[in-house]
Amino acid sequence: MTMPRFFFQFQHPDRIEPDSLGLEFPDARTAINEARRTAAEMMRDAAMAGRKLDGAIEVLDSEGVVILRVRSIEDPI
């Protein structure tokens, strides 16, 4: 049984980190949850280092369709 493949693209303010290999997950829900966890972990690391995390993670399905975009947002005050 082959699992569907998903691609995780990391967007930084100045560049995009493309994902040409992707990872297999049982379904889109799992892939989406993985991306959310990753975003949370990256924000934690940035905050612990005193950095602002400015970026987004996009999840693409095997057809290249974006199925999720998680962004870190800080509203200007």
Place this chain on the structure above:
Amino acid sequence: MHERTVQFGHERLITKLQSIAELRDADLAALRTLPINVKSVPANTEIVTEGDRPTECCLLLEGLVCRSRTTLEGRRQILSFHTPGDIPDLQSLHLHVMDHTVATLPSCTLGFILHSKLRAVTRDYPNIAAAMWRDTLIDAAIFREWMLGLGRRSAEQRMAHLLCEMARRLEAVGLQQDGIYELAVTQIDLADALGLSNVHVNRVLQKLRTEGLLRLDRSTVSILDWEGLSRLGEFEALYLHQNPSV
């Protein structure tokens, strides 16, 4: 054939204990008399499970073993990795009910040693008892180091630290040379050990590779830049207490 494997098991155990403690000839001879029941165990198989009351300990001869606990919702945390020569459930000698699970990662060769035999050898040979006590203390030191990592280190630092730790531990038992060693784990295993998502582990490994710190070829890790990797992971080997005379 079987006899040779048993001897191999004794030597594995001796190599491991001698990497952390000083043993005399009589101690080595006593260890070589321990009856070992050798078994091949497939990958991802539980050896002892939470709640079990084992009557024997398992010595890892070949492969890689992990200890883990899982939340009610089914999220697994890998608590430690064990390398050949380790007895990952040594605690069952004195703590009779298992409070966590010990499982194989790749397929492994394991040697089972009866508690009664281990108890006798530790009673009659104080140096062996001291070596196993020291091993247990080092085990606890490794847990402390992992706790620091899980609580306070970044994803990249955790990964770098783990890869340095495994290199040092495998080197001590002759299974790492020139920064190259086997680490037959999946990215899911690494994620469960480092408290990270699978996607994050994948990204971190890519990053370390791109930065020229290491190379990964299936389950072979090649550390290309020890200085860089250990600096990133803030790896200091003190907690492994690998000098038997200190």
